[in-house]
Amino acid sequence: MKQDEKRLLITGGAGFIGSTLVEMLLARPEARVLNLDKVTYAANPEALERFALADNYRFAKGDICDRPLVERLLAEFRPQGIMHLAAESHVDRSIDNAAGFLQTNIMGTHVLLEAALAYWRGLEGAEREAFRFLHVSTDEVYGSLGPEGLFREDSPYLPNSPYSASKASSDLLVRAWHQTYGLPTVVCHASNNYGPRQFPEKLIPLMIIKAQGGQNLPVYGKGDNVRDWMHVSDHARGLLAALERGQVGQTYNLGGGVELNNLELVRRICRLLDQELAGSRQEPHEELISFVPDRPGHDQRYALDIAKARRDLGWTPQVKFDQGLADTVRWYLDNRDWWERILKESYDGVRLGLA
Ligand SMILES: NC(=O)c1ccc[n+]([C@@H]2O[C@H](COP(=O)([O-])OP(=O)(O)OC[C@H]3O[C@@H](n4cnc5c(N)ncnc54)[C@H](O)[C@@H]3O)[C@@H](O)[C@H]2O)c1
Numbered sequence: 001m002k003q004d005e006k007r008l009l010i011t012g013g014a015g016f017i018g019s020t021l022v023e024m025l026l027a028r029p030e031a032r033v034l035n036l037d038k039v040t041y042a043a044n045p046e047a048l049e050r051f052a053l054a055d056n057y058r059f060a061k062g063d064i065c066d067r068p069l070v071e072r073l074l075a076e077f078r079p080q081g082i083m084h085l086a087a088e089s090h091v092d093r094s095i096d097n098a099a100g101f102l103q104t105n106i107m108g109t110h111v112l113l114e115a116a117l118a119y120w121r122g123l124e125g126a127e128r129e130a131f132r133f134l135h136v137s138t139d140e141v142y143g144s145l146g147p148e149g150l151f152r153e154d155s156p157y158l159p160n161s162p163y164s165a166s167k168a169s170s171d172l173l174v175r176a177w178h179q180t181y182g183l184p185t186v187v188c189h190a191s192n193n194y195g196p197r198q199f200p201e202k203l204i205p206l207m208i209i210k211a212q213g214g215q216n217l218p219v220y221g222k223g224d225n226v227r228d229w230m231h232v233s234d235h236a237r238g239l240l241a242a243l244e245r246g247q248v249g250q251t252y253n254l255g256g257g258v259e260l261n262n263l264e265l266v267r268r269i270c271r272l273l274d275q276e277l278a279g280s281r282q283e284p285h286e287e288l289i290s291f292v293p294d295r296p297g298h299d300q301r302y303a304l305d306i307a308k309a310r311r312d313l314g315w316t317p318q319v320k321f322d323q324g325l326a327d328t329v330r331w332y333l334d335n336r337d338w339w340e341r342i343l344k345e346s347y348d349g350v351r352l353g354l355a
Contacts, residue, residue, distance in 0.1 A: 006030045006080060008079055008082070010025075010034070011082070012037055017190075017193055018035070019197060020236045021085070021240075022057070024240070026056060029056075034059075035048075035051070035059050036070070037060075037061065038062060038063045038064070038104075041199075042088075063104075064108035065107055065111050067114065067115060070111055070115040074115055081134065081243055082132075084112055084135050086108065087166075087167070087170075088104050088105060090352075091353065092351075092352035093352055095354075096353055101163055101166040102166055105166035106169045109174065113173060113177040113183065131184055135171065135186070137190070140167065141167055141168040143159060144158075144300045145303055147301070151303065151304050152253070153308055157172075178249050186249075187251040188252050190238070191253075191304050194230075195231050196332075199347070200349065207265075207269050208328070209332060210288070210349065211270060211273050211285045212332070217288045219290070220262065220291075220295050222263070222291065223261060223266070224262070226259050227259070227262070227302055228259050228303045242313055246313060254315070263289070270286040271284075272325065
């Protein structure tokens, strides 16, 4: 291994956030990336093709639950850090069938922790000192807020969906592997991400795709559930800051600080489409909004206090929401092929998660 190389094992690097992170890393000359991804329905095959052109990139198609595979990859690649993003990530799917969420998010994290611990114990000196296991988690583990207040890193865990319960479980395993065995872990809790290449089952791409096609825009309940939105590139930069500057055993909230209720968010998307597609429809896209039965157990509000990440990681979100949302709408309009393939092959836009 060359002295100045930074070798990182990324799990889930074909997903929405993982592929943004891998892209950022590949632009750094010192980075060597090994991406372990099972390539589920949520993966971006097109991103994998792009990455394959880079000299500092390797891909392993496989499951984080496969311990012999994970052990072999660690022994061969000898990473200085692991950034663990692989997960089943869609709340509505977890309501329909939680089994895959428990398997990947909990048991898969357990496999990675065990393999990482054995690998880390075999390291010596500065390599052992510098190694980090960065676990990527969500603000959803904290449960739901009323109209006031923010989640802090010491807020209690009160997950309400099968997805958030599986992420909370994995966070607690990470904590235990640090407290009990000394594995040098760092955990980040991110708010809702948006940006290009997000799978069309998620709120923002779903609304853009349906609205541009003149279809009904199904808003859950009264549309008054509030989320804190962060651009995916800000998240990826925050994860790198946490890897490089995070204190071992600490957790950090990463959020965009932009709170919007779902109805207001959908209205903003509609207004952007009114401008982008001026002349293609007589009536405003807002008229496509319809209210549908709420998600069972739908958390009312998420909002994060990110003071700790600002202070200790020197990180702050940079993408202005209005610009980031406008660019995202433009990206989906410009990349029809990308989402049309998904709609044809793996997701037809139907409502999921009604229990
Ligand atoms: N999207 C968000 O808004 C958000 C917010 C906070 C935290 N997170 C967390 O960030 C991480 C990444 O989220 P995302 O939105 O990019 O998810 P995603 O669903 O877009 O991608 C997940 C990736 O993991 C891979 N994967 C799934 N199961 C696997 C397994 N068993 N073995 C190997 N690979 C597997 C998939 O193929 C896919 O490429 C997740 O841990 C998620 O919980 C996401």
